[in-house]
Amino acid sequence: MKILITGATGLIGKELVKLFLAKNHSVHYLTTSKSKIVSKPNYQGFYWNPEQSKIDENCIYEVDAIIHLAGANIAKRWTNAYKQEIIESRILSSELLYNLVRKHPNQVKQFVSASGTAIYPESITKVYDETTKETEDSFLSNVVKKWEESANRFQVLNIKVCKLRTGVVLSNDGGALPEMAKPIKLGFGAAMGSGKQIQSWIHINDLVAMYCFVIENQLEGVYNAATLNPISNQELTTVIAKTLKKPLFLPNIPQFLMKLLLGEMSYLLFSSKNISSDKIIKAGFQFQFPEIKEAVADLYS
16 A cells, blocks of 8 residues: 655654554655655655645655645644644645645545544543534634544545544653653653643554554544543653652642743643543554553653
């Protein structure tokens, strides 16, 4: 199978490429940096620039499925200009892919898009699954709605569309875990706010395995990408500290302080999302790391 990947040099994309190549699939990837274009057996890079509507049309040749991971990092201060970049980086890139597939003969059968759990309402007690109609009225929730709408357009081309609403991705190569571990390693670790906010998470290996599972089984629709065992911010902080053999003695960090430091983006630290992954499990997917202690231990082994 030949898969076209956007965001292939990012945190998730790098691991996804490794897995596909290990399974003898061929990978085409799109990059905005010409210096990152590589040509190897089963691994070929192509240039694109969504802002300028430029794309090397050869990228679609003999491709069976597209995985769309590209998008500006949400873990940066949300100025008005950067908010616009967060939205446009997802929508413009999706539109460029749509127009490419629509205008050129191809064999693409499936479009798989990254998505986010931010679409679900805030709650410590309620558990949300893919059938939830209620959504949150926030900046990130609106980003997810537009993101998924742009993916759904591919359905009119008789292409199966699948969206993975991803929780907190745990990796020691980037994302939330190294940032949480930094102050803990220095002896300044502490939970955020009340520490009760629920964080639905997934080990990076399970996430890339899920993308592969979705592709190989031609799944469509929405799937939550998080384990069945969400935990509180306090519990996650404690597990990281115990794994690193570091003490936790500081009081929890007040929400108002983080808002002063990070602005609106501090929402990411205090958001509470308790989501169910029953649907993907019933489809046959098995998590390698369903428990937080084993996941963190693996990443720091």
